[in-house]
Amino acid sequence: DIQMTQSPSSLSASVGDRVTITCRASRSISSYLNWYQQKPGKVPRVLIFAASSLQSGVPSRFSGSGSGTDFTLTISSLQPEDFATYYCRQSYSPPWTFGQGTKVQIK
């Protein structure tokens, strides 16, 4: 199975900050990497697929990069509605696996 490891597990940031979350796969997954956002009490929604493709309707301040084993989700200017938990997930081979999540909190 492919293990996904996110860092950090949590972070505190202010509105307007640039935020970076990393995700590492236990072996190469090419660009088969998604990012999801989950707000408290809400269902997750996909932000990024294919490592760097922005899902329709997602603000352009979100971006993804990386390939192979190392990936990054960047929020260029954090907005109040971005405080949430973010998960990476590999779509390379089953069993499909998520990272443990990164909680972005208000500083």
Added chain:
Amino acid sequence: EVQLVESGGGLVQPGRSLRLSCVASGFTFDDYAMHWVRQAPGKGLEWVSGISWNGGTIDYADSVKGRFTISRDNAKNSLYLQVNSLRAEDTALYYCVKEGLDSNGFYKFFHSWGQGALVTVSS
């Protein structure tokens, strides 16, 4: 608009069984693979099982293999998860999820999620 409505959750004793159902609308159900993803209280997301559009390919997480069975009825736009031999660690919100694909059909992602069915395993 895609709608996924789960049902069948509840409080169940360890070792017992449940059948979760998901009724889909707003898209051509038999064009898409479907999944179950769960989330234990206060914890992260865990993929449980997935089934291809015609049921020809089925996958399970190691944690549920041999105990859970996924199926679908395309005539009824429905997805199912039979959960047997339940354990306390199966307590979670179970989401029905529609798979999405990029325009070239190479990259998969979890496109739409239901609100979830809560399964609580306790004596």
